[in-house]
Amino acid sequence: MKLLRAWFSRLSGMWPDERREREFADEIEGHLQMHIDDNLRSGMTPEHARREALLKLGGIESTKEAYRERSTVPFLDHLLQDVRFAIRQLRKSLGFTCIAVFMLALGICASVAIFAFVDAALIKPLPYRNSTGLVGVFETVPMFPRSNLSYPDYIDWKKLNKVFSSLDAYQRTGFMLNTATGAQPARGARVSDGFFRTLGVTPLLGRDFYAGEDLPAAPRTVLLSYAAWQQRYGGKPDVLGRTVTLDGAPNTIIGVLPREFHFAPAEPAEFWTPIHAAGSCDLRRSCHGLYGVARLKDGVSVQTALANMKSIAKQLEQQYPDSNRDQGAAVAPLTEVIVGDIRPILLVLLTGAGLLLLIASVNVASLLLVRSEGRRREIAVRSALGASPARLISQFVTEGLVLVAAGSALGLTLASWTMQLLAMLIPEDILARMSFLHGLGLNVRVLSFAGAVSLLAAVLFSFTPTLRLSLPEMREGLAEGSRGSAGNTWRRLGSELVVLELATAMVLLVGAGLLGKSLYRVLHVQIGFQPDHLVTMQIAAPRSTYAKDEQAIALERQVVSRIASLPGVKSVGITSDLPVGGNGDTMWFRVLGRPWHGEHNEVPERNVSSGYFITLGAKLLRGRYFNEAEDTSKPHVAIVNEALAGQYFPGEDPLGKQLSYLSVPPVPIEIVGIVENIKEGPLDIPTPPVLYIPFNQNTGTYLGLVVRASQAGQSLLPALAATIHKIDPGIATRDGVTMSDRINDSPSAYIHRSSAWLVGGFAFLALLLSIVGLYGVVAYSVSQRTREIGVRMALGAERGSVCRLILKEAGWLTSAGVAIGLGCSVAVANLMRGLLFGVGTWDMPTLAAVAIVLGISALLASYIPARRAASVNPVEALRIE
Amino acid sequence: MGDKTDVWQGTLALMVLKTIEALGPLHGYGIARRIEQTSGNLLSLNYGTLYPALLKLEQEGSISSEWGVSENNRRAKFYKLTRAGRKQLEKETRNWEQTTAILARFLAPSGDPA
Numbered sequence: 001m002k003l004l005r006a007w008f009s010r011l012s013g014m015w016p017d018e019r020r021e022r023e024f025a026d027e028i029e030g031h032l033q034m035h036i037d038d039n040l041r042s043g044m045t046p047e048h049a050r051r052e053a054l055l056k057l058g059g060i061e062s063t064k065e066a067y068r069e070r071s072t073v074p075f076l077d078h079l080l081q082d083v084r085f086a087i088r089q090l091r092k093s094l095g096f097t098c099i100a101v102f103m104l105a106l107g108i109c110a111s112v113a114i115f116a117f118v119d120a121a122l123i124k125p126l127p128y129r130n131s132t133g134l135v136g137v138f139e140t141v142p143m144f145p146r147s148n149l150s151y152p153d154y155i156d157w158k159k160l161n162k163v164f165s166s167l168d169a170y171q172r173t174g175f176m177l178n179t180a181t182g183a184q185p186a187r188g189a190r191v192s193d194g195f196f197r198t199l200g201v202t203p204l205l206g207r208d209f210y211a212g213e214d215l216p217a218a219p220r221t222v223l224l225s226y227a228a229w230q231q232r233y234g235g236k237p238d239v240l241g242r243t244v245t246l247d248g249a250p251n252t253i254i255g256v257l258p259r260e261f262h263f264a265p266a267e268p269a270e271f272w273t274p275i276h277a278a279g280s281c282d283l284r285r286s287c288h289g290l291y292g293v294a295r296l297k298d299g300v301s302v303q304t305a306l307a308n309m310k311s312i313a314k315q316l317e318q319q320y321p322d323s324n325r326d327q328g329a330a331v332a333p334l335t336e337v338i339v340g341d342i343r344p345i346l347l348v349l350l351t352g353a354g355l356l357l358l359i360a361s362v363n364v365a366s367l368l369l370v371r372s373e374g375r376r377r378e379i380a381v382r383s384a385l386g387a388s389p390a391r392l393i394s395q396f397v398t399e400g401l402v403l404v405a406a407g408s409a410l411g412l413t414l415a416s417w418t419m420q421l422l423a424m425l426i427p428e429d430i431l432a433r434m435s436f437l438h439g440l441g442l443n444v445r446v447l448s449f450a451g452a453v454s455l456l457a458a459v460l461f462s463f464t465p466t467l468r469l470s471l472p473e474m475r476e477g478l479a480e481g482s483r484g485s486a487g488n489t490w491r492r493l494g495s496e497l498v499v500l501e502l503a504t505a506m507v508l509l510v511g512a513g514l515l516g517k518s519l520y521r522v523l524h525v526q527i528g529f530q531p532d533h534l535v536t537m538q539i540a541a542p543r544s545t546y547a548k549d550e551q552a553i554a555l556e557r558q559v560v561s562r563i564a565s566l567p568g569v570k571s572v573g574i575t576s577d578l579p580v581g582g583n584g585d586t587m588w589f590r591v592l593g594r595p596w597h598g599e600h601n602e603v604p605e606r607n608v609s610s611g612y613f614i615t616l617g618a619k620l621l622r623g624r625y626f627n628e629a630e631d632t633s634k635p636h637v638a639i640v641n642e643a644l645a646g647q648y649f650p651g652e653d654p655l656g657k658q659l660s661y662l663s664v665p666p667v668p669i670e671i672v673g674i675v676e677n678i679k680e681g682p683l684d685i686p687t688p689p690v691l692y693i694p695f696n697q698n699t700g701t702y703l704g705l706v707v708r709a710s711q712a713g714q715s716l717l718p719a720l721a722a723t724i725h726k727i728d729p730g731i732a733t734r735d736g737v738t739m740s741d742r743i744n745d746s747p748s749a750y751i752h753r754s755s756a757w758l759v760g761g762f763a764f765l766a767l768l769l770s771i772v773g774l775y776g777v778v779a780y781s782v783s784q785r786t787r788e789i790g791v792r793m794a795l796g797a798e799r800g801s802v803c804r805l806i807l808k809e810a811g812w813l814t815s816a817g818v819a820i821g822l823g824c825s826v827a828v829a830n831l832m833r834g835l836l837f838g839v840g841t842w843d844m845p846t847l848a849a850v851a852i853v854l855g856i857s858a859l860l861a862s863y864i865p866a867r868r869a870a871s872v873n874p875v876e877a878l879r880i881e
Numbered sequence: 882m883g884d885k886t887d888v889w890q891g892t893l894a895l896m897v898l899k900t901i902e903a904l905g906p907l908h909g910y911g912i913a914r915r916i917e918q919t920s921g922n923l924l925s926l927n928y929g930t931l932y933p934a935l936l937k938l939e940q941e942g943s944i945s946s947e948w949g950v951s952e953n954n955r956r957a958k959f960y961k962l963t964r965a966g967r968k969q970l971e972k973e974t975r976n977w978e979q980t981t982a983i984l985a986r987f988l989a990p991s992g993d994p995a
Contacts, residue, residue: 005940005941005942006937006940006941009940010940023958024932026956027909027932027957027958028932030908030910030951030955030956030957030958031908031909031910031928031957033955034908034910034911034951034953034955034957035910035928037953037955038914056927056928057927057928057929058927058928058929058930059929062929063929063932066929066930066932066933067932067933067936069933070933070936070937070940071936071940
């Protein structure tokens with residue numbers, strides 16, 4: 001207690017207090033006066049009296065010093081003094097400080113912001129109980145390594161497997177939600193009864209589905225996502241028991257999911273309903289719509305589980321050859337399923353940010369070296385005046401710490417903005433599917449990462465200048481004009497640092513170049529239609545009103561004719577799946593008139609209106625388009641794409657050939673046309689064979705609308721939605737966008753673009769920083785060699801040759817940097833091969849272009865100091881010393 | 882002069898406290914002089930070392946200070962004992978007596994082994 005009180009009072013004594021100093025001076029003065037008075041009284045001379053008093057006291061200043069030490073904490077006091085001195089020093093060279101702090105902040109900002117994404121996606125555990133035991137379960141077919149399960153297969157897999165403690169199924173889906181303002185599309189998921197128990201998630205409110213609640217006979221119930229509860233029901237607890245109408249049927253709300261729950265493969269889902277297996281798809285073994293998620297039994301590995309599932313798939317293949325031919329099984333850890341796609345990109349970005357941080361740190365370190373070189377005299381003077389080496393080192397360490405503290409604080413602030421900005425730049429649709437990014441922010445892990453980075457920087461920057469503090473040198477520092485070996489040592493170290501920087505910049509530039517070229521290739525891939533002036537919109541009509549063929553055909557005709565009559569519309573087309581989407585919705589076919597042994601020729605099928613290809617601006621290679629009259633009463637017809645013609649009819653004319661679904665007996669479908677490949681799936685995947693069937697011969701309640709406008713299409717969008725709602729307010733419309741936006745925002749384009757831009761940004765900054773670094777080294781070297789240059793010129797060297805001398809030095813550094821960078825960048829390019837599209841890792845044009853850019857920038861940076869060297873006046877240069 | 886003793890570390894505080902207790906509020910110079918006198922001039926006290934000791938006692942709350950005027954009209958800071966200081970003095974006095982008693986037994990000429 002007593003001790004605490006004393007320490008507190010000493011700590012508070014740390015603040016400089018003039019009053020205290022003055023009071024003590026008064027007290028000592030009073031003391032001396034009293035002593036002198038006494039001495040005089042005892043008969044001493046005034047002079048003697050004073051001397052005796054002072055002697056007895058032991059000196060005024062040393063008393064004051066002892067008193068001061070007692071009134072504060074000496075160690076902390078020194079530290080505070082150092083900090084104050086450091087800040088004063090740094091303020092004195094404001095330019096240096098600003099640049100150093102800014103570079104450091106830049107490096108920290110980039111690496112911390114990217115790390116936050118890495119943390120959210122790859123490090124933060126998924127919000128499920130014991131998530132390492134969870135796996136995704138898929139069927140495989142030749143076309144898709146991870147394809148959907150059919151409901152009967154799922155039931156068999158669940159029954160037969162010996163490796164899962166539970167296996168459940170889910171399916172992303174859309175609902176038509178009845179609201180006060182009319183029908184609205186809402187996103188949701190259908191799940192099997194034990195889905196949330198398998199994940200280990202319990203609802204925040206209400207109850208989970210009970211076993212058997214997913215059977216068709218069970219009453220219809222629904223769980224709300226936390227966001228849906230907040231947004232649609234105001235977060236009120238009385239939501240339980242209320243009814244919500246989905247797809248025309250009432251569902252009772254039985255619970256709300258926790259706030260932190262997310263399940264990216266089914267997101268964004270607001271309404272989670274149990275699968276009530278009914279309808280043609282759920283009951284057919286050949287209709288695949290579900291994905292599996294399972295919890296491994298204790299001690300069972302993914303490999304064991306895979307082997308078990310494969311043998312079950314084999315067994316089912318033999319049992320149901322019609323439907324299960326070539327249907328294998330795949331099992332993968334759930335984390336892999338959720339973040340597997342994004343991992344390589346994030347790792348590349350993190351590497352990029354790390355390299356930028358490296359360059360920034362190296363730059364700051366070399367700036368500090370230059371500065372410490374300039375402060376040799378100061379250091380020598382201070383050590384001659386009695387500063388101990390420890391005290392001098394602590395001074396430099398403090399300066400480093402102050403620098404790093406400022407840089408880190410600024411960097412962290414910028415990083416928290418940057419990560420929000422980056423998240424905002426992700427298109428809403430893509431962000432919704434990356435639900436694991438919701439917790440993005442400065443959490444404990446991100447802060448400790450930032451702390452570790454700052455600590456490393458602090459160690460680096462505190463000890464770089466102290467390298468220069470060897471004792472003999474300190475003495476040398478006082479000697480006039482001493483330019484010993486120290487300058488050379490530093491010059492060598494500085495040069496090595498610059499080579500490192502240039503090589504790093506080269507790696508980043510090559511990475512950015514390759515990614516940029518990939519992006520260009522992705523955006524300029526052959527898509528097989530004219531995207532300009534095209535507008536798209538998705539239309540979902542309620543099944544209750546439009547399930548029958550004639551109803552759907554009537555709706556399609558009405559939509560087409562009404563929209564075609566809008567001003568500014570040139571033509572209208574309908575498809576079952578809009579282009580640049582996915583390669584799903586496949587069917588199996590056989591070629592009639594050829595031997596067939598039950599094989600599944602699986603291709604995507606698109607049901608399109610008669611005006612579809614004309615509206616898209618697709619190119620008909622041979623044959624004809626569909627006509628509006630072709631419905632089920634007419635002979636069945638099909639148009640195939642080039643890929644299908646090439647794969648199934650090599651060297652033959654597909655026109656007039658007959659295909660059939662795998663129905664018994666076969667119903668012939670005649671091929672009447674061949675179109676150039678239209679990019680149905682992602683841009684970076686080759687277009688597979690595709691079969692086009694007239695919408696009127698294979699109707700649906702989901703319509704992808706494509707409209708060709710006479711001007712820019714954006715302005716058409718409100719009119720489109722209004723027209724459709726005028727036909728039937730119960731029809732939902734979604735995602736009205738121009739085709740160009742659809743292409744640019746498609747996941748494949750987005751991923752290539754974001755990685756290209758981010759790495760490009762890092763590369764640009766890296767180039768800037770390394771060029772500044774090179775300039776610094778060359779300029780320093782020129783300033784150090786002023787006398788040498790003076791001598792050379794005095795002995796007759798021409799200005800041109802002096803200039804060349806300096807440029808040669810810069811050229812060496814640049815060549816070394818480029819050469820090392822070249823080797824490293826090929827290695828790095830190999831690591832990110834998976835992100836490249838249409839570009840090899842050893843892409844000569846990119847490598848050459850980067851080397852040239854780097855070379856020219858380096859030349860420009862060194863030209864300024866070289867010119868300064870050449871303009872040295874030899875007389876003055878020699879006189880300086 | 883040769884047989885004057887330096888002040889042992891730690892005992893100065895006790896002397897200061899005792900002095901203030903005996904004489905009432907007193908300034909630093911007075912305390913120093915008093916300690917020297919009491920020791921019968923056997924102690925050599927560097928007056929300067931008194932002040933950090935006084936500051937320490939003040940920080941610990943054993944004494945408090947106040948500006949006043951000395952007997953011959955000099956401005957001086959007067960130190961007085963606080964209640965906590967009185968307690969501390971009692972405690973340290975007891976400790977000291979105990980220590981000296983123990984040492985005395987060690988140093989006493991050995992009597993009968995009984």
